[in-house]
Amino acid sequence: MSEVIRIHSAKASGRIGIVHLGLGAFHRAHQAVYLERYRQLSGDGAWGVSAANLRGGVALVDALREAGHRYHVAEYRDREHLTLREIGAIEETHFTGRDKNAGSDTEGSWGRDREALLVRLTSTDVRLVTLTVTEKGYFLNPATGSLLGEDPMVAADIATPQAPCTAPGILVEALARRRALGLPPFTVLSCDNMPNNGQRTRAAVVQLAKHRDAALADWIARTVAFPCSMVDRIVPAMTEADFARLAELGVDDPNAVVCETFAQWVVEDDFPQGRPDWETVGVEMVDDVAPFETMKLRLLNGSHSLLAYLGAPEGIETVVDAVSRPDLRALLHRYMLEEAAPTLAMPEGTDVAAYAESLLVRFSNDSLKHRLHQIAMDGSQKLPQRWFEGARHCYRLGEAAPCVALGTAAWIRYTAGRDRQGQAYPVDDPLAWRFAELHDWHDGDVPALVAAFLGMDDIVPPALAAAPGFADAVTAAYRTLVDQGLDAALAAMVRA
Structure with missing residues (x-):
């Protein structure tokens, strides 16, 4: 390592102004970094963070407590240039998920710190709640946006709203308490990769509140701000090699995260109760996030998904391994510029081609060892906004979407849970059980299998499934992938 820049954290403020739901690596490497930089620059002590893990393990929460809520973020420009930041913006942590050691799903096994979190959410100092709970954490149908009321966790929140399990449930209960106390509502800022994420968060919360109290739902809809945001930073899961590299620099930190140097945060400026002056640390405060959000989802996230589903079953481990192949790099270039870019409506002066080239560099x-299997998680929740909406727009414009057709075929193959060598891997998706059933029912009948996957209208827009030639293109690509492998499928794309 030829250059290492070390930046220590600012002094803790002791004042909690933000509650964050979803204490994962992305929040710790993105929003918390922006808040740390803001605190160091401004000296404003009103925006300390109380963060909660809702579904992950309790170990991270307790490890951060033991470390005094200090941890390190290693920002790599490349192998030789590293900025090592100590972060102290998170000043309190909670665990509200199920204790896996409790051995049951009984009430006692849920929500160790739930009440403490709800008390924090009713503090007059708390003016903002942020979320990174992943797409599935909102419990919305990806295609329609309706609440998944039949989900066991949502059903539990409907039955016992004062003891919520889900992020929407926690927000409803906290807002109900604030309303009862006569306190103004906090602002709710989603930082997850969903189109119109603020509106979707509002939909989840209001729909759930209606099951409890129509007047409460109306109050939330009228008074609570749900601004949209777009977040961008590549944050792979930590590996033993990452920890070893940090140890060589004298950093023994089990809570550390690694990421790229690049970071972007675009936020709709709608904060009735106030907010940090984020502009001072590079946050883009805008009137409309949607164009930036769509560009990032379709170009960056859509490209990541292409690499994941095409590469992982072939034994390609990471993003950098995949883009080192000229044929996969060419596929991404074609997808971004020929299929995704024409579906965008960007503000004047936006250079989409330059953005696409910057992604290939990143x-x-x-x-960074960003594992393809990590990216492949939860495809049923991600692909509607990453691929399928854009592809539907292509067909509406009279154009085909061959890259998305190939990607869809690769996704269907990936959900079978076996690589080209026949080795099994876990399919980490809330609908994995349904995928397994479809593969069992249609084993050997490729057109029927493809039709069954395209027929899942909670994932694939019916207009896309019925678009002339799309199902045929997916079927042909699937056959080539299964019978001849990735090289042949990419060669067929070139010929086309």
């Missing part, structure tokens, strides 16, 4: 950062 994907080539060999200091």
Whole structure:
């Protein structure tokens, strides 16, 4: 390592102004970093963070407590240039998920710190709640946006709203308490990769509140701000090699995260109760996030998904391994510029081609080992906004979407849970059980299998499934992938 810049955290403020739901690596490497930089620059002590893990393990929460809520973020420009930040913006942590050691799903096994979190959410100091709970954490149908009321966790929140399990349930209960106390509502800022994420968060919360109290739902809809945001930073899961590299620099931190140097945060400026002056640390405060959000979802996230589903079953481990192949790099270039870019409506002056080229450079950062299987998680929740809406728009414009057709075929193959060598891997998706059933029912009948997957209208827009030639293109690509492998499928794309 030729250059290491070390930045220590600012003094803790002791004042909690933000509650964050979803204490994962992305929040710790993105929003918390922006808040740390803001606190160091401004000295404003009103925006300390109380963060909660809702579904992950309790170990991270307790480890952060033991470390005094200090941890490190290693930002790699490349293998030789590293900025090592100590972060102290998170000043309190909670665990509200199920204790896996409790051995049951009884009430006693849920929500160790739930009441403490709800008390924090009713503090007059708390003016903002942020979320990174992943797409599935909102419990919305990806295609329609309706609440998944039949989900056991949502059903539990409907039955016992004072003891919520889900993020929407926690927000409803906290807002109900604030309303009863005569306190103004906090602002709710989603930082997850969903189109119109603020509106979707509002929909989840209001729909759930209606099951409890129509007047409460109306109050939330009228008084609570749900601004949209777009977040961008590549944050792979930590590996033993990452921890070893940090140890060589004298950093023994089990809570550390690694990421790229690049970071972007675009936020709709709608904060009735106030907010940090984020502009001072590079946050883009805008009137409309949607164009930036769509560009990032379709170009960056859509490209990541292409690499994941095409590469992982072939034994390609990471993003950098995948983009090192000229044929996969060419596929991404074609997808971004020929299929995704024409579906965008960007503000004047936006250089989409330059953005696409910058993504290929970022994907080539060999200091990050972003595993393709990690990216492939939860495809049923991600692909509607990453691929299918854009592809539907292509067909509406009279154009085909061959890259998305190939990607869809690769996704269907991936959900079978076996690679080209026949080795099994876990399919980490809330609908994995349904995928397994479809593969069992249609084993050997490729057109029927493809039709069954395209027929899942909670994932694939019916207009896309019925678009002339799309099902045939997916079927042909699937056959080539299964019978001849990735090289042949990419060669067929070139010929086309």
